[in-house]
Amino acid sequence: MTSDNSTTRQPRILVVDDDSDVLALLAKWLKDEKFDVVTVSSGKDALAQIGITRPDLVLTDLVMDEMDGMALLSEIHRQKPLLPVIMLSGQAKIPDAVKATHLGSSAFLTKPVEKDELIEQIRKHLHLSGDNSNGKIPFGEDIIYRSSVMAELIEQSRAVADSDITVFITGETGTGKEILAKAIHDASPRRDRPFIGVNCGAIPEQLLESELFGHEKGAFTGAMTQHDGLFKAADGGTLFLDEIGDMPLDLQVKLLRVLQDFQVRPVGSVRSVPINVRIISATHNNLEQAVKEGTFRADLYYRLKVVPLSIPALRERPEDIELLLDYYLERFSRKRGEPKKSFSPEALSHLISAPWPGNVRQLINVVDLCATMNKTDIIPLSMVQKALGEEEGDLRTLKDAKHSFERDYLISVLQLTKGQVASSARIAGRNRTEFYKLLNAHNIDPADFRKPPGN
Amino acid sequence: MRKGKGKFLDKIIVQCDPDLEDLIPGYLNNREKDIVAIRESLDSGDFEKVRTLGHSMKGSGGGYGFDEVTRMGSRIESAALAKDVEGVEEALQELEDYINRVEVVFS
Ligand SMILES: Nc1ncnc2c1ncn2[C@@H]1O[C@H](COP(=O)(O)OP(=O)(O)OP(=O)(O)O)[C@@H](O)[C@H]1O
Numbered sequence: 001m002t003s004d005n006s007t008t009r010q011p012r013i014l015v016v017d018d019d020s021d022v023l024a025l026l027a028k029w030l031k032d033e034k035f036d037v038v039t040v041s042s043g044k045d046a047l048a049q050i051g052i053t054r055p056d057l058v059l060t061d062l063v064m065d066e067m068d069g070m071a072l073l074s075e076i077h078r079q080k081p082l083l084p085v086i087m088l089s090g091q092a093k094i095p096d097a098v099k100a101t102h103l104g105s106s107a108f109l110t111k112p113v114e115k116d117e118l119i120e121q122i123r124k125h126l127h128l129s130g131d132n133s134n135g136k137i138p139f140g141e142d143i144i145y146r147s148s149v150m151a152e153l154i155e156q157s158r159a160v161a162d163s164d165i166t167v168f169i170t171g172e173t174g175t176g177k178e179i180l181a182k183a184i185h186d187a188s189p190r191r192d193r194p195f196i197g198v199n200c201g202a203i204p205e206q207l208l209e210s211e212l213f214g215h216e217k218g219a220f221t222g223a224m225t226q227h228d229g230l231f232k233a234a235d236g237g238t239l240f241l242d243e244i245g246d247m248p249l250d251l252q253v254k255l256l257r258v259l260q261d262f263q264v265r266p267v268g269s270v271r272s273v274p275i276n277v278r279i280i281s282a283t284h285n286n287l288e289q290a291v292k293e294g295t296f297r298a299d300l301y302y303r304l305k306v307v308p309l310s311i312p313a314l315r316e317r318p319e320d321i322e323l324l325l326d327y328y329l330e331r332f333s334r335k336r337g338e339p340k341k342s343f344s345p346e347a348l349s350h351l352i353s354a355p356w357p358g359n360v361r362q363l364i365n366v367v368d369l370c371a372t373m374n375k376t377d378i379i380p381l382s383m384v385q386k387a388l389g390e391e392e393g394d395l396r397t398l399k400d401a402k403h404s405f406e407r408d409y410l411i412s413v414l415q416l417t418k419g420q421v422a423s424s425a426r427i428a429g430r431n432r433t434e435f436y437k438l439l440n441a442h443n444i445d446p447a448d449f450r451k452p453p454g455n
Numbered sequence: 456m457r458k459g460k461g462k463f464l465d466k467i468i469v470q471c472d473p474d475l476e477d478l479i480p481g482y483l484n485n486r487e488k489d490i491v492a493i494r495e496s497l498d499s500g501d502f503e504k505v506r507t508l509g510h511s512m513k514g515s516g517g518g519y520g521f522d523e524v525t526r527m528g529s530r531i532e533s534a535a536l537a538k539d540v541e542g543v544e545e546a547l548q549e550l551e552d553y554i555n556r557v558e559v560v561f562s
C-alpha cells in the first residue's frame with residue numbers, strides 16, 4: 001500500500017475472473033465488507049486496471065482464456081513486486097499452488113471458496129487483521145544503515161520476507177548480499193528451517209550438479225555413497241544461490257527445470273523428488289548484460305528475478321559510513337576487551353569520501369587493521385590512508401604476510417581433513433561459501449588433498 | 456424439450472444469504488442457459504466446452520448457497536473428461552430437475 005491511499009480511502013481490490021457469476025458474487029462479498037471493488041473479466045484488462053485504479057490487492061482466477069492467472073501473476077510482479085495477489089483455483093493442484101507462491105502469490109484458495117476464509121486472507125495480506133504477529137519479528141538487526149536508500153531496500157525486503165516469493169539480490173562485492181538474504185530467511189515463516197548457501201562460482205562444474213541435486217551411489221566415479229544434495233538439505237528452508245551469474249550454462253538449464261516443476265532428480269537416479277525450498281539468488285555481475293551476451297539464459301533470469309533487490313554501493317550512501325565504522329570499532333573493542341578507539345576528524349572525513357571498492361567488507365578490514373595497528377585511542381589520517389592501501393610502505397608487507405599466513409593455514413587445515421571442505425570450513429570458522437572463496441583466492445584445489453598418500 | 460416448472464413437482468427449499476437476493480435469480484437463470492449450452496455442445500461433440508461449463512458451475516455454486524450445483528458441475532466435468540455422454544446427460548437431467556424445483560428462501 002502506498003501511504004497516500006492507505007488512510008484516506010478503503011482498500012481497493014481488483015477482482016479478475018472470466019466467469020461473470022463468480023465475479024458478481026466476489027464483488028458483492030467484498031463490497032459488503034466495505035472494500036472498494038473493481039472487477040474485470042480478463043488478465044489483459046486486469047493489467048490495464050493496475051496502472052489506472054492502483055489496487056491494494058488483486059484477487060484472480062487461475063484458469064482463464066488468453067492470459068491465465070499464473071501469467072497475470074508474473075506480469076503483475078514484474079511491474080509491482082509488492083502488490084499482494086490472491087489466487088482462486090477451480091482445482092487444488094499442489095504444483096500450481098507451489099509455483100504460484102514462488103511467483104509471489106500471497107495465498108492460493110480453492111473454489112468454491114468460503115466467504116469468511118476469503119475475507120480473512122484478504123485482510124491478512126492487506127495487513128489489516130488483528131493478527132500482526134509477523135510485524136513483530138525483528139528484521140535484519142545486524143544490518144546497519146541510516147541512508148534512505150537502504151531504509152527503502154530494507155522495507156522492501158521485510159515486505160517480501162513473509163512469503164515464498166523468489167528473490168534476486170544484486171550489489172557490488174561486499175555490499176551485504178548474503179546478510180540480506182539471511183535476514184529475509186530469518187524473518188520468514190521458514191526461519192526455523194535451514195538456510196543453506198552455495199557459491200555457484202566456487203564449486204567445480206562437474207561437482208556442482210551433484211552438490212545441488214544430490215547423487216545416487218555409483219552415479220559417477222568417486223560417488224561412493226548416496227548424497228542428498230543441497231536442495232534436499234535446505235528442505236523446508238531457504239536455498240541461497242550465491243554468485244548465480246557464474247553458473248555454467250548446462251547447469252542453468254537443469255536449474256530452470258527444477259524451478260519450473262519444483263522437483264529434483266539426483267544424478268544417476270531415475271526418480272524425481274519434490275522439493276520445498278525458497279530460492280534467493282545473488283550476483284555481483286550484471287546479468288542483464290550476460291543475458292545479452294548469451295552467457296546467461298534469459299528464461300532462468302526471469303524466473304529468478306521475481307523480486308529484484310539491489311543493494312547500493314557504499315560510496316552511493318556515504319551517510320551510512322560513520323555508523324558502520326562506529327559499529328565495527330565497538331565490535332572490535334568488545335572482542336578484544338579493549339577500550340573503544342575512534343577516528344580523528346580528518347581520518348573520518350577521509351573515510352567518508354573514500355571510494356570503497358570492497359564496500360562494507362573492506363570497511364570492516366580497514367577498521368580491524370587500524371584498530372590493531374594503532375596504539376593510541378585516536379586513529380589518525382595517516383593510518384587510515386595506509387589501511388586503505390593508498391600508501392606504499394610497510395603495510396604492503398603486512399598484507400603479503402597476511403596472505404601467505406592465510407595460505408599456509410588453509411593448506412594445513414585441508415591436510416588435516418584430507419580435503420573435506422565442509423569440515424575444513426567448520427574448523428576455520430567460515431561458512432562453506434566463504435571458505436570456497438578463500439580457496440579460490442589462493443588457487444587451492446581441495447581435491448589435491450583427497451588423493452591417497454604416496455601419490 | 457424441457458419440462459415446464461411443473462406445479463406438481465415437490466419443491467426443494469434452499470436457504471441463501473439475504474445479501475445475495477439480488478444476484479440469485481440471475482444466477483439460476485444463467486444455469487438454465489448452461490443446460491442449453493451443454494446440450495448443444497454435447498450434440499456437436501465439444502466435450503471440452505462441456506467440461507469448462509461444468510467446471511465453472513462447480514466453482515460458483517457453493518458460493519451462492521447451491522452446493523448441489525457444485526456437485527452436479529463436478530459430475531459433469533469429470534464425465535466430460537471421460538467423454539462419457541450418458542454420465543453428462545444424467546447429471547444434466549438432475550441439474551435441470553433441481554433448477555426447476557428449487558425454491559430459495561432468504562434467511
Ligand atoms: N549494512 C551492513 N551492516 C553491517 N554489516 C554489514 C552490512 N553490509 C555488509 N555487512 C558485513 O559486510 C561483510 C560482507 O557482507 P556480505 O558477505 O553479505 O556481502 P556480499 O555482498 O555477499 O559480498 P560478496 O559479493 O563478496 O559475496 C559481512 O561481514 C557483513 O556482515
Ligand SMILES: [Mg+2]
Pocket residue numbers: 177178242
Ligand atoms: Mg556474498
